[in-house]
Amino acid sequence: MKAVCLLSGGMDSSTLAYLAKHEGYEILALHFTYGQRTEDKERECAHLIARNLNALEFLDVDLAYLKRVGASSLTDPNITVKSHEKAGGGIPQTYVPFRNANLLSVATSFAEAKGADAIYIGVQASDYSGYPDCKPEFIDAFQQVITLGTRPDSGIVLKTPFVRLNKAEILRMGMNMEVPYEDTWSCYSENDVACGVCGSCHFRLEAFRQIGVQDPIPYR
């Protein structure tokens, strides 16, 4: 059995790839860059994780057009990444329009071409208050698109094992699988020493605090 795993190099997607391996799949790692500030660091971490798991392939896909489409602080250098506290409610400023559909479309093409059985994506509960393309209904609708839009015998299943979990639960699962979190990166803002204040750092640190473990990466 083979599974395409969306592997950003962050804490969740790295745990996800370990989980797919534990569930019996050989890994086809799929990494994206789309002009995010920390793309080199993320790619480096994704490679480390893929190597640890003896991934069959590592496909690095540049979705730079998402930068040209604009309208997100993750990719637009003219918008400052806000700290978690200043971000407020509503759809987060880091939202890239319809990003997950773009990622899942690539994943499905890759899966169909390689005869993979499943696609793993790490969308989760702590995201879907804000991002419309992280909601379970969105995932269900995309499964339907996969079923209708691929060869009748492809049988590709979209797996979202983290959708009902919070970050601390994911982390606890990962600690049990001995995921090397020192080889992962979450900060949206910095490449060497994590900022500790962006939304992504905030949620990562909180998860480590909740399970009573020290995060092994350096913080400012």
Add this chain to the structure above:
Amino acid sequence: MKAVCLLSGGMDSSTLAYLAKHEGYEILALHFTYGQRTEDKERECAHLIARNLNALEFLDVDLAYLKRVGASSLTDPNITVKSHEKAGGGIPQTYVPFRNANLLSVATSFAEAKGADAIYIGVQASDYSGYPDCKPEFIDAFQQVITLGTRPDSGIVLKTPFVRLNKAEILRMGMNMEVPYEDTWSCYSENDVACGVCGSCHFRLEAFRQIGVQDPIPYR
């Protein structure tokens, strides 16, 4: 009103862009290259059509990863493009896995970022015998993904005005709108003088024959 129009530079998508303009939309042209043999010629034609229609924007997106994913004669130089007669039944050899979902995901990101009201894609009856991602059920499922995966107020509508038409009917509509077919390209194989024998040339020539008009582009 603004509409993202998928504009390959071919006969159908050029007619589609003219139709969107006739239906009252300002045009946001979206062109893709994905390592097809005739990409320069197609881009040149798409630019000519967009200019004729005073398009607000022309976004040229490179989906080169579809080439790396492989498994199609359109993008893999190791597979010869078969003539129409030799192709036989089943899913065509020119099938790029899940291509239309990739194209529509980009289109939706572009549409949401620019506040567009609609997306026009030229999928049609003569395709959906073979390509799973041209079927009306696929389009309906993708509309659901758009509705669920974009901001609640985006209201983006996916328009497929050609889905029940054949190529001759599309061409007749285009002749009425004075689409400059000399500025369009359909051949999958050649860049200067169309081969006349690939599937795409075959269907184009047949459409011109059916409406009794001479195709203005040169053939071998």
